Amino acid sequence: SAVISQKPSRDICQRGTSLTIQCQVDSQVTMMFWYRQQPGQSLTLIATANQGSEATYESGFVIDKFPISRPNLTFSTLTVSNMSPEDSSIYLCSAEASYNEQFFGPGTRLTVL
Amino acid sequence: GENVEQHPSTLSVQEGDSAVIKCTYSDSASNYFPWYKQELGKRPQLIIDIRSNVGEKKDQRIAVTLNKTAKHFSLHITETQPEDSAVYFCAARYNFNKFYFGSGTKLNVKP
Numbered sequence: 622s623a624v625i626s627q628k629p630s631r632d633i634c635q636r637g638t639s640l641t642i643q644c645q646v647d648s649q650v651t652m653m654f655w656y657r658q659q660p661g662q663s664l665t666l667i668a669t670a671n672q673g674s675e676a677t678y679e680s681g682f683v684i685d686k687f688p689i690s691r692p693n694l695t696f697s698t699l700t701v702s703n704m705s706p707e708d709s710s711i712y713l714c715s716a717e718a719s720y721n722e723q724f725f726g727p728g729t730r731l732t733v734l
Numbered sequence: 735g736e737n738v739e740q741h742p743s744t745l746s747v748q749e750g751d752s753a754v755i756k757c758t759y760s761d762s763a764s765n766y767f768p769w770y771k772q773e774l775g776k777r778p779q780l781i782i783d784i785r786s787n788v789g790e791k792k793d794q795r796i797a798v799t800l801n802k803t804a805k806h807f808s809l810h811i812t813e814t815q816p817e818d819s820a821v822y823f824c825a826a827r828y829n830f831n832k833f834y835f836g837s838g839t840k841l842n843v844k845p
Contacts, residue, residue: 654832663823664778664835713777721766721785721827725777 623648623718625726633732634704641700642729644714649694652717655687657710658728664713670697704733736761736828740836748844753814755839757824758806764834766827767807769798772838773820781822782809814843 624647634640644653655667668676668689676689690698701708714726737760747753759767765786770778784791784798784807791798795814800807811818824836 663837666832669832721768722780722783723768723825723833724780725770727777 622722623650623716623724625714625716625724627714627726627729629729630727631730631732633734635734636705638704639700639702640704640731641698642712642714644697644699644716644726646695646716648718650716650718651694653691653697654715654717654723655689655697655699656713656715658713659710667699667712701731704731706733709733736764736826736834738824738826738834738836740824740839742839743837744840744842746842746844747814749814749816751814753809753811753818753841753843755809755822755824755841756806757808757826757836758804759826759834760805761826761828762802762805764826764828767798767800768825768827768833769809770823770825771820772823778823811841814841816843816845819843 626645628643653670656664658664666679667682668678670676670689670691672691672694686702688700709732711728711730713728715723717723740757768783769781771781772778782793782796782798784800795812797810819842822839825833827833
């Protein structure tokens with residue numbers, strides 16, 4: 622398994638500002654993912670972050686709004702840019718450990734006023 | 735891409751009864767099917783998974799079955815306990831790439 626931590630755990634931000642979420646894994650992993658989860662909803666994949674290449678974004682998500690960095694095999698960041706109240710959600714990172722298994726971080730609860 | 739459908743959306747059982755949650759997927763190239771349990775305010779936790787070369791897998795009170803021909807897989811929980819109450823998500827992994835999640839099942843185990 623993989624142990625994943627995220628920072629911050631929660632934040633309240635003003636409209637128009639940006640927030641960077643950090644995700645740290647306790648071991649080297651090839652694939653990391655960023656999800657958004659609205660209360661009572663399923664997980665929506667934002668992008669796949671691979672080390673050494675640009676992130677791959679899902680339909681409806683763009684790099685200008687959600688820039689992602691993946692500087693090494695244990696770390697990734699997601700920035701939510703120019704935030705609006707519609708960006709209020711829980712953001713989760715995950716990593717693929719061995720044998721396809723995917724493990725999640727604890728999530729970042731974002732509220733945009 | 736893949737499409738995963740999950741049923742039911744809510745499930746209420748009496749403690750000690752069994753619970754079954756079903757998922758279907760669309761792409762025969764999907765080869766890995768995990769199940770996650772998410773308690774309120776917590777991260778999704780992997781509880782069991784199955785690969786496409788296996789028909790059934792069991793871990794204590796939890797089992798998963800896979801029917802590749804029909805493209806569906808199911809989670810079975812026996813002897814349910816109140817601590818089993820949570821939201822359960824199925825997922826399918828397509829082509830060693832990303833995961834597609836079902837819409838979730840809220841399981842309520844009544845004591």
